[in-house]
Amino acid sequence: MTGQDTLETGESVRYISASDLRGFVAALFEEAGLPKEDARTVADNLVCANLRGNDTHGVFRAPTYLERVRNGLYAATPRINVEETAFAARSVDGDNGMGAVVGTRAMQEAISVAGQCGTSLVSIRNSNHYGMAAYYVLQALEHDMVAIAFTNSSPAFPPWGGRKPFFGTSPLAVAVPAGKEQPYVLDMAMSVLARGNVYVAAQAGTSIPPGLALDKDGRPTTDPKALIDGGTMLPFGGVKGAALSMLMDIFGGVLSGAAFAGRVGNPHMDFDRPQNVGHLFMCFRPDLFMPMEVFKSRMDDLVATVKRQPRAEGIDEILIPGEREDRSRRRREKEGIPLSTDVCEKLDAEAAKAGLAQLNTTPAPFAGK
Template structure:
């Protein structure tokens, strides 16, 4: 294992992006979003995505130079066209517009079309939190799991995310979850690292449970809670794909498929938390909720109860201090991209080997 500081990681990602034709101001946004995922422990959606993104640029199915445009529909509604650029950029512009509208009239809603994968949804939620806003963040994605009762890939493992500002506890509410038992990125991570996966995550192409990540990627993910997870995946397609005018019903292109643009859709909402009470009262109520959750009576074997998003916040605190962990194969893949872009290699420090007396 190696570790990389967050500043080195951001600088590295920025220069690889710029070396592949991404304008500097856009590269800064993408790099910040990717490294934020690494800091929060969501390694499946961090800088390890760079090789697949750069491959799509080289294959001509992701426009490195594209910047999103926005069209205001009403005082509370806008639409962003991602123009087949990075999803991070389209979502960033969309949430900024939603926040701006919410500041003025209490709520802002933005539909995003013709976008791409935007990594970890929690960074979009955090953008709203930084502006003092509650939020909802939806996206659709390429087929990976069957609808309940089916056996073929149709719906994406499209995350649903939401957030609300913290009170005195300092821990905001952040939920970011896929409708599958596990995020598909965790299977790609296991494949990269040569690990097995839990047998309840996926089926192989013949419909059998598997702990082999390669076979799982040939098959289907399993929805969490059976029909409940399936319904959430369909809901993401309704609000993100059908509503926006982007691809839907199984037609979003896989980010590892070089045949055509992904055409992903997103749906973003920002809400002022003091619409129905003064902000101090809202935060007081959030504090009470936090204390009730983390102070709940624990089941056998549980040492601590966490508020949604708290574990990721703790990961970030640790990784800001100790660095982002990577394995050698991941560093090698990233430095292959640095070589292609003719930029400096990623600076990584080996973790000390533990000895046992």
């Protein structure tokens, strides 16, 4: 497949509507053995990431997920168990289900409990890579709730002062509703560079920025393949990022009963065992402290005031966390989602295996057609 447009990596791209891509990916997972509703959840999780411009957590991940399902490393039909451990607390055993399925079930529980109790705490074990972390806290926004999502992940960079991968990039996600203004939506990995970007760069044959990684001998590198081949990423903010990554391992792994201390499986490399990723979700209602309309008004005041602040040289607009991603979503819903040639070919190969039709793409954005 070829296209006229290019991504930042210089790859040619094709465009596809979000609804078509969602249906295509859902069909792949349903053919792999997932129940229809779960297949749709996984597809929605991946396509939501593409819409928000987080392509490293989008349908690029589908072939790896499918391979793990076929090899029995992700349970296609998990028996997810939810245990009430206190009035507003739940413990979830994901039974090695796909991360998007387990995470969505756990967030539904967190929202339900917070609706009744005002707040909730849900710990999850025996889960897997669950895609874009913002996907879960965005669900709470639909119910006017504040949500925080912690997770651990497979080794990506060392503890401060080390040279061997140990802690994960472990993204932290937070969502806070607003009124007329943009809600606050944070989705932040513990590394300067999201690990998915490394795999994308390696596939595209491009380099990564300097100062973000070491090779297997502890030397600085810009070669993503050198990083993948025994190297290590570096945390953002030096010792501060390393400290936060340890906190993510405590909340996601130690507290939940999931794997921790460098024992979480890598979805791309460890095809001999489950990942056993752990998460922790927190939700609460802002109207515990003041009427909801007052809280939203105060949030609107904060957001508007932030955006009015004097701008640094060369800056046209001050954006709040989540605003850039929401603009990407709005644009891609109209123009279609751009997919690289490589991703298209891999998805078409998966369709061929499943006996399904190939992607229905176009070489240019939909706008102006």
